[in-house]
Amino acid sequence: MTIKPADYDLRELRRMADEGELPLDLSASDDGQTAEDIFRLSQREELMKLQTQFLASGSLPEKPYLTLLPSRYGAEVIVFEWLDFLIEKAGFENSSNALSYYEEIGWLSEPACEALQSYMYGFSEVDRFGPDGPADFDTNDHVLSLVYIARLATL
Template identity: 40%
Template sequence: MTINPRDYDLNELREMARKRGDGEVDGRRADPEDPADPAEMDWGPLGEGDDVSMSAGDSFRAGLYRELLPLIGGSDDLEKPYLHSIPDTYAAEFVVFEWLEFLLMHAGYKGAADALHYYESIDWITEDVASRLNDYLLGIDENGSNDGVDLDVDDHMLSLVYVAKLTNMQ
């Protein structure tokens, strides 16, 4: 089972990034023409006169796309919610704790819980998975607090990568 990034609502992710107040993402104005779907990106060879400068945010996002691309091939039967249950393996548990630690470090307890609720609302995960992940959150010791810090589009894309990894472990 694979995750197809074309199946999630990218407009919702973009809207969340714009709601940060000033419409800036990673210190620059959000570009509504920025291709968000890997299928829309120009992956061809560079030609003469092509701009080869890339910001750290663009490089990170391209890395996320590269990680998601192998997951979209092969399965046409993928339906939302992508993650129906958390696999019962040590590898899956490691991925879950890595993902939750990432959310806690970037958004604090409230932000991580809100993100899980959001992922449930857009059908990336089921209600049962969200409940189990929230239970795991209670058992993780948070170093410092980032409550009130909003996750950006790249953070949500990374969460989708974690969802895809867990889905492929089922």
């Protein structure tokens, strides 16, 4: 049985996942949404939930949002996932520039930015790109980075 996520509401999808009614068909849905579109939407929803949690506690966090990288194992998994996304999308130079930009706008502190850039040395850029080479980041990519920053900040 193939399930198209766009054909169900979120509660139905969760129920199906819990009951093991998979695999999902993540190709474009009837309304033209791709798996990437659905993923981006879920990331924005996660960011909104995190913001709501901060507001419920009385205030939003102050800048920089991420002052230091958490030392927990789970934090390293998030860091590697985020950096892998950045490097795979845009390469080392653009990823390093993006991290520096996040520091400039106050999403990261200088120590957090330096730690993230040092983690980048563990990645390989070889054969990651298509024929057009590395891409530039778009607004959705920066929103996704903010989601990763928020995840790390809440650990």
